[in-house]
Amino acid sequence: MKIAILGTGSLARLYGAVFEADHPLMVGRQLGRYQLIERDDTQSWHVPRFQRWEDPAPGPWQVVLIAVKWPGMPLARQWLERWVQAETYVVTLLNGMGQEQALVPPLTMSQLSPAVTTDAAFRSDNPAQDIWRVSIKDHGTVRLTETSHANEQTLKQQAASLNLCWEWHQSDYMLRLRWTKLIANSVINPLSALSGQPNGTLLQLPLWRLAEPLCLEAENVAQSVGVSLNGTLKWVADLALSTASNRSSMLQDVLSHQPSEIESITGYIVRQANQAGIPVPTHQAILHLIHLL
């Protein structure tokens, strides 16, 4: 399978190792030989076939996995414009929503498969010392949107031969799953980033009073695109408690002075709400506060 992975971070390294036999091209800003540390502490070394964004990458590519954070999407889009053909099947693994708006065109809907992963990985690098490392925190499931693209079959066969927990679902199911995850992210991520607290502590904070209006406003927006969700507040609270010691990715971004993914989470909800004429004052306030932060 001729595969490229856009991104060189935690998830990109995980899937770079998973598909190592296919010699994936990994595209990004920098990456060296990296160490992968499993949950049981077993360690392996991987030598990526690495290229920078601006380097030529003539295909034909059968499969492209996009594993950048949201601020890297413009570069990913430019790369796709240059190097992707109609026969390429493109999977996005980013959190948040807006992948279709960001990537179609240059892609067509039938070649784009937005996916949701419960794999969890965390990188700890020291580029000055040429140290690149990723620790696997959890092996979960990757759920992908079925598109009937010809090379979807290629990836399915490869995932089956590698015994991966990769599942393809119809677009209605995936849209609901993505909205459910979006609502959870739109509560837990910004509230943890604003408070500096891990997920489990959030429920004890006065700030948690925002969780209910955040859920209700987002449910209204989901309804406007045909996704009927209710009772998400309880689900989000249970999720925060079941991941009590986790620091959300947005809190980690803030602590490491990196741009956050707020534009594909709260920003997406606000943009959709504006289009549909639905008031989302709590999300607007949160968006403003995270931008200030």
Ligand SMILES: NC(=O)c1ccc[n+]([C@@H]2O[C@H](COP(=O)([O-])OP(=O)(O)OC[C@H]3O[C@@H](n4cnc5c(N)ncnc54)[C@H](OP(=O)(O)O)[C@@H]3O)[C@@H](O)[C@H]2O)c1
């Ligand atoms: N890690 C997980 O366990 C996990 C689980 C589920 C979903 N996700 C989602 O998967 C996506 C990737 O996450 P990750 O954990 O792999 O992130 P990560 O380790 O921070 O890696 C992000 C990648 O995006 C690139 N990037 C970020 N901003 C960029 C910019 N402005 N221009 C160019 N490149 C940029 C980074 O490049 P540099 O390295 O050069 O900065 C890196 O290659 C995110 O949407 C995340 O929310 C992650």
